[in-house]
Amino acid sequence: xxxxxxxxxxxxxxFGGLCAVKEVNFEIQAGEILGLIGPNGAGKTTLIxxxxxxxxxxGGDILYxxxxxxxxxxxxxxxxxxxxxxxxxxxxxxxxxxxxxxxGLVDRRTRSPIRVAxxxxxxxxxxxxxxxxxxxxxxxxxDFVGLIQYRDELAENLPYxxxxxxxxxxxxxxxxxxxxxxxxxxxxxxxEQNDQITMIRRINAKGITILIVEHVMKVIMDISNRIMVLHxxxxxxxGTPEEIYRNPKVxxxxxxxxxxxxx
Amino acid sequence: MNRTSIxxxxxxxxxxxxxxxxxxxxxxxxxHLLVLSGIFVILSTSWNFLAGYSGLLNLGHVAFFGIGGYxxxxxxxxxxxxxxxxLPSGGIIASLFGICLGIPSFRLSGPYLAITTIGFSExxxxxxxxxxxxxxxxxxxxxxxxxxxxxLPGGLSIRFVSEQNVYYxxxxxxxxxxxxxxxxxxxxxxxxxxxxxxxxTGAESIGINTSRYKLTVFMISAFLAGLAGSLYAHYIRLISxxxxxxxxxxxxxxxxxxxxxxxLFGPVIGAxxxxxxxxxxxxxxxxxxxxxxFIIYGALLILTIxxxxxxIVGLFxxxxxxxxxxxxx
Numbered sequence: 001x002x003x004x005x006x007x008x009x010x011x012x013x014x015f016g017g018l019c020a021v022k023e024v025n026f027e028i029q030a031g032e033i034l035g036l037i038g039p040n041g042a043g044k045t046t047l048i049x050x051x052x053x054x055x056x057x058x059g060g061d062i063l064y065x066x067x068x069x070x071x072x073x074x075x076x077x078x079x080x081x082x083x084x085x086x087x088x089x090x091x092x093x094x095x096x097x098x099x100x101x102x103x104g105l106v107d108r109r110t111r112s113p114i115r116v117a118x119x120x121x122x123x124x125x126x127x128x129x130x131x132x133x134x135x136x137x138x139x140x141x142x143d144f145v146g147l148i149q150y151r152d153e154l155a156e157n158l159p160y161x162x163x164x165x166x167x168x169x170x171x172x173x174x175x176x177x178x179x180x181x182x183x184x185x186x187x188x189x190x191x192e193q194n195d196q197i198t199m200i201r202r203i204n205a206k207g208i209t210i211l212i213v214e215h216v217m218k219v220i221m222d223i224s225n226r227i228m229v230l231h232x233x234x235x236x237x238x239g240t241p242e243e244i245y246r247n248p249k250v251x252x253x254x255x256x257x258x259x260x261x262x263x
Numbered sequence: 264m265n266r267t268s269i270x271x272x273x274x275x276x277x278x279x280x281x282x283x284x285x286x287x288x289x290x291x292x293x294x295h296l297l298v299l300s301g302i303f304v305i306l307s308t309s310w311n312f313l314a315g316y317s318g319l320l321n322l323g324h325v326a327f328f329g330i331g332g333y334x335x336x337x338x339x340x341x342x343x344x345x346x347x348x349x350l351p352s353g354g355i356i357a358s359l360f361g362i363c364l365g366i367p368s369f370r371l372s373g374p375y376l377a378i379t380t381i382g383f384s385e386x387x388x389x390x391x392x393x394x395x396x397x398x399x400x401x402x403x404x405x406x407x408x409x410x411x412x413x414x415l416p417g418g419l420s421i422r423f424v425s426e427q428n429v430y431y432x433x434x435x436x437x438x439x440x441x442x443x444x445x446x447x448x449x450x451x452x453x454x455x456x457x458x459x460x461x462x463x464t465g466a467e468s469i470g471i472n473t474s475r476y477k478l479t480v481f482m483i484s485a486f487l488a489g490l491a492g493s494l495y496a497h498y499i500r501l502i503s504x505x506x507x508x509x510x511x512x513x514x515x516x517x518x519x520x521x522x523x524x525x526x527l528f529g530p531v532i533g534a535x536x537x538x539x540x541x542x543x544x545x546x547x548x549x550x551x552x553x554x555x556x557f558i559i560y561g562a563l564l565i566l567t568i569x570x571x572x573x574x575i576v577g578l579f580x581x582x583x584x585x586x587x588x589x590x591x592x
Contacts, residue, residue: 052468078470090465092458103458104469106451113452113472113479120450121443128451167465174469 005030005209006051006082006178011060011070013046020046022233023060028178033200033210035224035241037217039253042230044213045087048180051211052084053077064178079109083176087183087213089163091170093156097147100155100166101138102130104173138173145169145199161192165199172203179203181212185219197223221245229253281434285427294426300538301433302495305440307518307530309487314516315525316448317480318460319368322377322512323384324488326364327357329507331489332496333391333398336407339497346410346497350490357489358482365481369474372463381509388507403503407496429498436494437531440487445527447483456480510557517560520567523574532575537563 004027013021021043028034036044049055051062053074062070069077078084092100106116106129125131142148145165150158155166164184171179184200185193197219204210214220220227220241227244229237231253237244244250285294306328313319334356335349344352367379391398398404410423410432423429447453459466459473467473496502505511514537522533541556548555571578 054464054467073472074467075470075472078468084468086465086468090462090468092461092465094461095454095457099454099457103454103466106455108455108470108472113455113476116455117447117452117479117483120452121446125450130451130454170469 003030004028005064007061007063008047008051009061009063011047011050011062012058013043013050013055014058019233021050021057021230024230024233024235026228026235026238028209028211029226031204031207031209032225033204033212033223035220035227036211036213036230037215037220037227037244038230041232043233044230045182046233047230048084048182048211048213051077052082052180075108078174078176081175081177082180083171083174083178084180085164085167085171085182085184087186089160089167091155091163091167093154095155096151097142097153097155097158097166098135098138098151101141101169101173102134104170105129105134105137141169141172144172144202146195161188161195164188164196168199168203172208176208178209178211181210181214183213183215185214185216193219285430291426294430296539296542298426298429298433298498300535301430301437302491302498303515303518303534303538304437304531305433305491305494306488307515307522307534308440308444309484309491310515311519311524311526311530312444312447312484312487313480315519315529316453316460317456317477318372319477319480320373320377321364321380321481321484322509322516323364323380323382323387324484324515325507325509325511326380326384326387327361327485327488328492328495328511329384329387329391329502329504330360330485331357331492332502332506333404333492334489335493336404336496336502337397339408340404340406346408346493349497350493353493353496354486354489357492358486361481361483361485362478364485365478368477368481381512384507384509384512388504391504391507398504401504403501403505404496405501407500407502409500410497433494433498436490441527441531443487448527513564514556514560517564517567519574521563521574523576526574526576529574529576536575 006028008024008026011021011024012019024047036047038044046055050057053069053072053076056071060070061068064082065080069080092103095103108116111119119128128134139148139151142151145168147162147165147169150162155163158166168181168184181200185196188196193216200210200212200223212220212223224241226239227241228235229244229250236249236253237247239247284297288294310321310324313321313324331353335346335353338344338349338352339346364380364383368376371379392401410429412420412422414420421428423432448456455471455476458469459471459476463473492506518533518537519530520533521537522531523529537560541559544555544559567574573580
């Protein structure tokens, strides 16, 4: 662990009169797996959307590589090395499994669309990222997530669990430093959840820092180095899985005490 | 024989037939229809690039066709420029308008983009109707010069008055367009467009600047449509605001849908088939006394959507036991 790679400072986001994320401060340490939990509507997905540029915060900063990335566009943030998955998968249904991954391989950091178009016209397919080298890299990633046997299948024909893995493989294709996973285990059976845990550990072992939002407690307790808890948009706790497990505020937020009976 | 050599054989045979066609059938009316088909192949291919590959439902596509036609006609008539200058100019001016129309597509999609683009083409049609000093209104521009003779070394020259010679000229542009399309869709660029079409939010998450890609696609597509318009103007030598009518957009849409949306050869098959079909059924017009073309197109469109969603190319793919059944490839 070598200091924070990403830092949120007083992050706030309103939706009309509802404060989805309220002055949240957090740090993601390099190389860790940070779990993010909270009851429904706690603002977990909003936080991911803020960090990845899908929402602009109403207040606060997001510091990454000595820059404030708050309010930048999603594609810019991805180009800077932050990738994500979605709670409801957003793969490309009519593309093959391999092409889904290869779509993430194209180098868009240094080349404008016109440049990519010209390269596509003038260069041979093999000298492009989606040529032979891209194919090999794509297959390597599919192998990594265990989908190599479906490489030529259309993505729409995959079962849900595989779609989730495909989406992660696609995110990995963009070579991120930080990967934000929004409920990677939702909708999966226990066996598939275990596979998912193993896979996330292997991604982390490659040196990729991970922020994971999860409802399945078994998964999150098992996998996280640290956990932070959101409740009604506010951070109510942070610590190791054991500490969170025993934290009375967290128990109250989940099981409901006198004060949160309206939830 | 493996697949590649079969494809090569078909390619060579096809090329020979296309080159020999004007000599095999010397009927000028038939040759005229071939030229028209070629122009529509370019136009519908350019629309397919937007709607089929990039998922941008542009229902004002004839605007680019009209801009290309009017620009190069006016350059020739008012400034006396050669059609050979007008041709690329028509394309470039259309692609500038393409950029304008690309900007609303950043935030609009589906039906909203469709309505906006219809508005765009209708505005241009009304301008061409009402700016009488420039466009002569609904009378249209006539006396547009044909492509001037090309001088070859050795005292030879090619003139473009006969249908036959224009056919070869258009054929060259058709081939160039298809090669360009193939390169743009089977490459890094193509995979980017398809991912945008499939899921824009997902595409952003892997670093695709969707706005700038859309702009680029609009630019390229409008350029090709403008080129087609310019070819049309200098071939027919008479253009009118009808060139910009909504009906024309829907003919292009029908050609692409019948042939196969999001495929390379779909627009080719659709454009040739529908051009010949509507001419072949002209005799019916004497009986029903209305423009038969749109009735046929409408019926075909409905039948296509009901019974062969992937068009004629889709049928062939199914029959050829789908080389792993990839639509939109």
